[in-house]
Amino acid sequence: MYGDSIEFLVILIAKHTNLCIENTQAQVSKTYDTQGGKFTVRGMMDCTVDGNVFDVKSASTYAFKKFKDLQDSGNESQFINNDAFAYVDQLDVYSGILHADNAIHPQGWIAVEKQLGHIATPVIESEAAWDRHVPLVDAQMRAPLPPERNAGTDHHLPVADGKSGNMKLPISCSYCDYKRNCWQDANGGRGIRTFLYSNKPVDLVVVSREPKVKELL
Numbered sequence: 353m354y355g356d357s358i359e360f361l362v363i364l365i366a367k368h369t370n371l372c373i374e375n376t377q378a379q380v381s382k383t384y385d386t387q388g389g390k391f392t393v394r395g396m397m398d399c400t401v402d403g404n405v406f407d408v409k410s411a412s413t414y415a416f417k418k419f420k421d422l423q424d425s426g427n428e429s430q431f432i433n434n435d436a437f438a439y440v441d442q443l444d445v446y447s448g449i450l451h452a453d454n455a456i457h458p459q460g461w462i463a464v465e466k467q468l469g470h471i472a473t474p475v476i477e478s479e480a481a482w483d484r485h486v487p488l489v490d491a492q493m494r495a496p497l498p499p500e501r502n503a504g505t506d507h508h509l510p511v512a513d514g515k516s517g518n519m520k521l522p523i524s525c526s527y528c529d530y531k532r533n534c535w536q537d538a539n540g541g542r543g544i545r546t547f548l549y550s551n552k553p554v555d556l557v558v559v560s561r562e563p564k565v566k567e568l569l
């Protein structure tokens with residue numbers, strides 16, 4: 353709710369500048385013809401700024417740093433390689449719908465740090481590259497078994513939980529609805545074990561040293 357309010361305010365303020373803000377909260381969709389049939393990607397873009405797609409992100413201090421680093425360094429590949437929530441793919445889909453010419457267009461984010469109100473507006477170039485994932489998604493949807501966790505990306509590798517030797521879910525999996533099915537083989541076939549740390553639950557896939565906190569069963 354707080355995040356939604358910030359995003360609404362940012363667009364409202366931007367509309368009172370000399371920028372051309374259009375397509376606010378526009379529903380968009382694109383249908384792909386694949387070997388397995390048609391499938392449609394739907395979404396809602398936040399806005400376009402002077403004709404280019406921008407997404408408004410209200411971010412924690414930690415998440416904001418990624419956007420600020422991109423703005424300051426212009427290091428697109430570093431951002432893309434650490435894009436666990438597929439923010440770039442999201443823009444690519446919207447951009448591909450908006451610009452039918454398949455040319456490279458600037459696109460970016462208006463990122464707002466929720467705590468202190470800092471704003472970053474990093475921009476990257478796009479050639480609607482999300483479409484390159486379509487054959488892989490099609491093959492995965494038609495596969496009789498769940499796809500391999502690490503197919504084509506390293507966003508789904510376990511990460512060390514401190515120095516205990518324990519391993520936890522990567523952030524991209526920790527929010528996923530399919531994590532219990534997908535990680536059935538974790539902990540020697542026992543599945544994900546969730547422990548209630550002081551600040552939040554943590555999903556462990558390897559427990560070398562049992563945490564001294566309550567386990568959620």
Ligand code: SF4
Nearest residue numbers: 501508525528531534
């Ligand atoms: S838990 Fe979800 S995000 Fe992670 S690999 Fe499985 S399906 Fe993908």
